[in-house]
Amino acid sequence: MGRKVGITLKxxxxxxxxxxxxxxxxxxxxxxxxxxxxxxxxxxYNHVAGLAGxxxxxxxYAAVELTEVFSTAASSAPPDQAVRQIADAYRRFAKEHPGxxxxxxxxxxxxxxxxxxxxxxxxVLILAEALASLGVAADDxxxxxxxxxxxxxxxxxxxxxxxxxxxxxIDTSFSRAVDVMVSGLLSQTG
Amino acid sequence: MGRKVGITLKxxxxxxxxxxxxxxxxxxxxxxxxxxxxxxxxxxYNHVAGLAGxxxxxxxYAAVELTEVFSTAASSAPPDQAVRQIADAYRRFAKEHPGxxxxxxxxxxxxxxxxxxxxxxxxVLILAEALASLGVAADDxxxxxxxxxxxxxxxxxxxxxxxxxxxxxIDTSFSRAVDVMVSGLLSQTG
DNA sequence: TGACATGACTAACGAGATTAGTTACAATAA
DNA sequence: TTATTGTAACTAATCTCGTTAGTCATGTCA
Numbered sequence: 001m002g003r004k005v006g007i008t009l010k011x012x013x014x015x016x017x018x019x020x021x022x023x024x025x026x027x028x029x030x031x032x033x034x035x036x037x038x039x040x041x042x043x044x045y046n047h048v049a050g051l052a053g054x055x056x057x058x059x060x061y062a063a064v065e066l067t068e069v070f071s072t073a074a075s076s077a078p079p080d081q082a083v084r085q086i087a088d089a090y091r092r093f094a095k096e097h098p099g100x101x102x103x104x105x106x107x108x109x110x111x112x113x114x115x116x117x118x119x120x121x122x123x124v125l126i127l128a129e130a131l132a133s134l135g136v137a138a139d140d141x142x143x144x145x146x147x148x149x150x151x152x153x154x155x156x157x158x159x160x161x162x163x164x165x166x167x168x169x170i171d172t173s174f175s176r177a178v179d180v181m182v183s184g185l186l187s188q189t190g
Numbered sequence: 191m192g193r194k195v196g197i198t199l200k201x202x203x204x205x206x207x208x209x210x211x212x213x214x215x216x217x218x219x220x221x222x223x224x225x226x227x228x229x230x231x232x233x234x235y236n237h238v239a240g241l242a243g244x245x246x247x248x249x250x251y252a253a254v255e256l257t258e259v260f261s262t263a264a265s266s267a268p269p270d271q272a273v274r275q276i277a278d279a280y281r282r283f284a285k286e287h288p289g290x291x292x293x294x295x296x297x298x299x300x301x302x303x304x305x306x307x308x309x310x311x312x313x314v315l316i317l318a319e320a321l322a323s324l325g326v327a328a329d330d331x332x333x334x335x336x337x338x339x340x341x342x343x344x345x346x347x348x349x350x351x352x353x354x355x356x357x358x359x360i361d362t363s364f365s366r367a368v369d370v371m372v373s374g375l376l377s378q379t380g
Numbered sequence: 381t382g383a384c385a386t387g388a389c390t391a392a393c394g395a396g397a398t399t400a401g402t403t404a405c406a407a408t409a410a
Numbered sequence: 411t412t413a414t415t416g417t418a419a420c421t422a423a424t425c426t427c428g429t430t431a432g433t434c435a436t437g438t439c440a
Contacts, residue, residue: 029426029427029428030427030428030429031426031427031428041427041428041429042428042429042430042431044428045429045430050428050429051427051428051429
């Protein structure tokens with residue numbers, strides 16, 4: 001007993017992410033993750049602050065990953081295509097990592113967890129920059145950013161939770177929704 | 191013992207909704223609802239099929255309520271204002287009944303629960319009619335309906351889960367998002 | 381070499397969901 | 411009126427999880 005197995009926080013979050021992406025966030029319980037790592041449930045407390053702590057680490061990891069995904073998408077395209085590239089990357093991330101994606105909600109209240117708050121703000125800032133490069137007026141920026149975020153999040157959330165019943169091509173629906181939102185933004189701001 | 195208290199399914203769902211709207215869907219556990227009704231947890235099984243059954247009844251109730259809210263909103267305005275009225279009513283419902291609203295997700299897979307499926311389709315149909323009255327082409331109807339649903343759902347979900355950090359007027363953001371989506375729809379379809 | 385921090389462990393408890401079996405009451409049929 | 415039956419409450423017991431407390435082996439470092 002007491003054998004050190006050499007488990008790192010990365011291992012813990014990785015195992016949790018794997019379970020969550022396969023079976024849903026709820027399935028990534030302390031006991032399931034411990035099982036996956038080959039340790040007993042109470043030993044999880046040597047790595048994370050209980051279930052809430054595990055969820056927090058998953059959210060942090062998800063935010064960092066999403067930031068990188070956004071960053072790659074934004075820089076791999078001409079500025080006028082950045083928003084669309086980010087939108088596609090967002091949806092791809094959510095579909096490939098549904099468990100991690102759902103770990104991003106709810107967001108911490110301001111002042112509750114600054115590190116996580118910053119990490120979750122990062123991808124939003126990248127999207128904001130991409131919008132700015134399209135010529136969105138600074139005055140309207142926050143409103144339009146919110147609208148676009150709502151459309152992106154709402155779409156992938158409905159999609160992964162079975163909200164779209166009709167067997168009509170969903171890729172097309174997404175592309176159209178992003179087009180409507182982006183072109184709508186521009187026509188409003190001139 | 192064995193006293194009949196005269197609890198109806200309506201009572202059960204009502205008590206669950208009250209708890210869920212106040213403390214979140216998770217808080218509406220079988221034991222918490224039983225407590226609220228003054229009965230023991232196992233007696234809940236005389237009214238609903240376990241926790242999953244309770245959630246299902248809550249979703250059904252929420253869908254019926256939302257349908258009525260949509261119906262009222264759609265008929266209390268000229269056709270060209272119906273979509274906006276529905277959008278506002280949608281957000282109001284989600285903010286007044288956050289627990290019930292979150293009970294609407296996930297949706298049942300087709301064939302899994304026809305009654306619930308139909309009930310949840312009803313408000314979507316009302317929104318579809320309102321869109322049709324704006325002159326959206328039938329060909330595009332499904333894509334555009336999905337886009338609008340995504341924006342509405344994403345907005346209220348982000349709002350209630352603390353996703354909007356900035357202290358900038360959220361009513362305005364919502365109104366702008368709906369405007370963008372609706373006018374975008376129209377310009378795309380000609 | 382010995383003290384200490386780390387990270388595993390066992391034991392124990394509480395909350396919640398669930399199942400099985402029991403019982404009181406009300407309505408209805410003989 | 412009385413016997414029967416269904417409803418809806420109950421207790422008892424079990425399982426899974428999360429959590430805390432306390433223990434112990436191992437590697438590091440003075």
